[in-house]
Structure formats: C-alpha cells, structure tokens
Amino acid sequence: MNLIFLLMAFCVGMAMSIQAAVNTQLASSIGANSVVAAFVSFACGTIVLGGVALSRGGLGPTFAALAGQPVWKFAGGFLGAAFVFGTVFLAPRIGLLSLIVLVIAGQLLTSMAIDHFGLINMAVRKVSNVRVAGACIVALGVAVTIFGDRIVATLTR
Incomplete structure (x- = not known):
C-alpha cells in the first residue's frame, strides 16, 4: 500500500474526531440543537464539494447519470447524515x-x-x-x- 494513502486515511480519522468536537460546540452554541448543527455541517460540506466538483469539469453529465441509478445507491447520504447527527448528539453524552x-x-x-x-x-x-x-x-x-x-x-x- 502507498504510504501517502495510509497517511491520508490517518488524517481522515483525525478529521472525524475534530469534526465531532466542532459540531458539538456548534450545537451547544445554538441551543443544543443537534439536528440543526448536523444540517449546517452538511450544508457547508455541500458548498465546498460543489465548488470542487465545478472546478473539475462541472456537474451536468453526472447529474444526468443520477436518474438511472437504483435508489439504494443514495443511501450514502442518509448514512452520512446519520453519522454526523450521531456524533453531534452522542459526543456530549458519552464523551x-x-x-x-x-x-x-x-x-x-x-x-x-x-x-x-x-x-x-x-x-x-x-x-x-x-x-x-x-x-x-x-x-x-x-x-x-x-x-x-x-x-x-x-x-x-
């Protein structure tokens, strides 16, 4: 395995911990609203990913291909939302x-x-x-x- 990829994976793990802590602080500063904090986190991520996707050639052909995909392939977004919400909700409760x-x-x-x-x-x-x-x-x-x-x-x- 490529050492760069292993280091990238390690950094992703670091980012997960930092993300959970940052989102927990956001939730506590807006009235302990875990759902809104998770929503804001996803909205910020969507903006960044949209910008990167546009800089890499646009979204048109990709969006056209989405219509033919089976519904289960969209589960990643739901699972991601559940993960972000779960970390925001659980971090202050279990550490x-x-x-x-x-x-x-x-x-x-x-x-x-x-x-x-x-x-x-x-x-x-x-x-x-x-x-x-x-x-x-x-x-x-x-x-x-x-x-x-x-x-x-x-x-x-």
Whole structure:
C-alpha cells in the first residue's frame, strides 16, 4: 500500500474526531440543537464539494447519470447524515473518546464483513486470521478504553 494513502486515511480519522468536537460546540452554541448543527455541517460540506466538483469539469453529465441509478445507491447520504447527527448528539453524552472508539469498532467489524464477503458490490478481500487477531486486539482496546477505569477500580478494592 502507498504510504501517502495510509497517511491520508490517518488524517481522515483525525478529521472525524475534530469534526465531532466542532459540531458539538456548534450545537451547544445554538441551543443544543443537534439536528440543526448536523444540517449546517452538511450544508457547508455541500458548498465546498460543489465548488470542487465545478472546478473539475462541472456537474451536468453526472447529474444526468443520477436518474438511472437504483435508489439504494443514495443511501450514502442518509448514512452520512446519520453519522454526523450521531456524533453531534452522542459526543456530549458519552464523551468524544468513547464515541470515537465505538465508531472505530463499528467501522472495523462492518468493514471486515464487507471486504470478506464482497458486500455492496465491493471487491472480495478475504480477511486473514492475522487481521481477525488485529481486530480482536482493537476490540480489546475499545473495551479497556470504555470500561478500564471501572475494571481497575474493581480490582483495587
């Protein structure tokens, strides 16, 4: 794998945490309205992506091709909205660290299934035992991150 792509993926993960924190602050400053904060986040993103798309040759042919797409291919937007709303809603309630480690655990398990079985028309990339072991280590890290203080407190009584 290209090191640049790996670094880009790491930066995307950093951006997710920062986005959740920024959107949470926006929500709290507008009356704890998580839905409006998620909407504003998507609106800002739409403006930026629209500008980039226009600079890369326009939207006309792409919009024309949209009409022939099956409805399920539009689920990404709904899932993205659910993600942004979920982070804005949950971050102040469970904390950013708990939110992000659980998001990572959910992404990890879902991604393994999609890769292994080629779900959603993705290429099949069989998950090896080594990768399953890595996922188990990450899952253990999630458990320690969320329940570690309680476990330590229980063991030291």
